[in-house]
Amino acid sequence: xxxxxxxxxxxxxxxxxxxxxxxxxxxxxxxxxxxxxxxxxxxxxxxxxxxxxxxxxxxxxxxxxxxxxxxxxxxxxxxxxxxxxxxxxxxxxxxxxxxxxxxxxxxxxxxxxxxxxxxxxxxxxxxxxxxxxxxxxxxxxx
Numbered sequence: 341x342x343x344x345x346x347x348x349x350x351x352x353x354x355x356x357x358x359x360x361x362x363x364x365x366x367x368x369x370x371x372x373x374x375x376x377x378x379x380x381x382x383x384x385x386x387x388x389x390x391x392x393x394x395x396x397x398x399x400x401x402x403x404x405x406x407x408x409x410x411x412x413x414x415x416x417x418x419x420x421x422x423x424x425x426x427x428x429x430x431x432x433x434x435x436x437x438x439x440x441x442x443x444x445x446x447x448x449x450x451x452x453x454x455x456x457x458x459x460x461x462x463x464x465x466x467x468x469x470x471x472x473x474x475x476x477x478x479x480x481x482x
Contacts (some may be wrong), residue, residue, distance in 0.1 A: 341407055344440040346379050350447070353455035362457060366465040375407060377469065382414060383448045384459050384470045390414055390449045391423040396432040398442040405434030410445060 349369050353362050369376045382388060413431050417423050435445035447453050459472045 342438050342441050343375070343379070343407060343444040344438065345373070346376050347440040347444050349373070349376055350444070350453055350455045353453075353457055357456075359461070362455075363461065363465050366457065366462065370462070370466040370469065377466075378407075378411065379444060379448060380453070380457075380462055381470055382411065383451055383453050384462060386459075386473070387471060388414075388418045389451075390417040391420065392417065392428050392431070392449050394428075395435070395442070395446050395449060396429050398439055399433055399436040402433045402436045403438070405437050405441075407441075410434045410441075414445075414448065 349365065353365055356362055356365070370380070410431070413427075413434055417427060417431065420427070431445065431449075432442070435442045459470045462469050463472055
């Protein structure tokens with residue numbers, strides 16, 4: 341199974357400049373597509389860091405990965421103290437189902453969906469989807 345439909349949705353979000361249009365697309369997909377919701381959670385969750393920004397290049401010859409195994413590998417990376425070259429290669433191989441899936445995994449690892457959607461917008465459309473901590477500044481008594 342590929343993450344191509346998720347990339348298509350992300351590209352549709354990126355093609356709109358209107359916040360209302362983006363919210364309507366998010367409303368539809370966050371409530372109806374659990375895979376899209378999972379990708380958004382993994383990419384925008386500030387507590388999940390995958391310790392890698394670069395993935396080895398897409399490998400056409402390896403296509404045995406599934407979204408479930410990709411997310412298992414991402415969970416493993418999030419729990420580790422760091423990612424070594426073998427872990428990065430394994431993640432890249434798992435994401436090599438097709439170019440679209442590799443692109444989505446790369447966006448998740450970078451924490452940026454590249455479509456102009458952030459934590460606030462996602463939580464506005466579907467509350468408590470992504471953990472969000474507002475800026476907490478100190479107040480001083482005058």
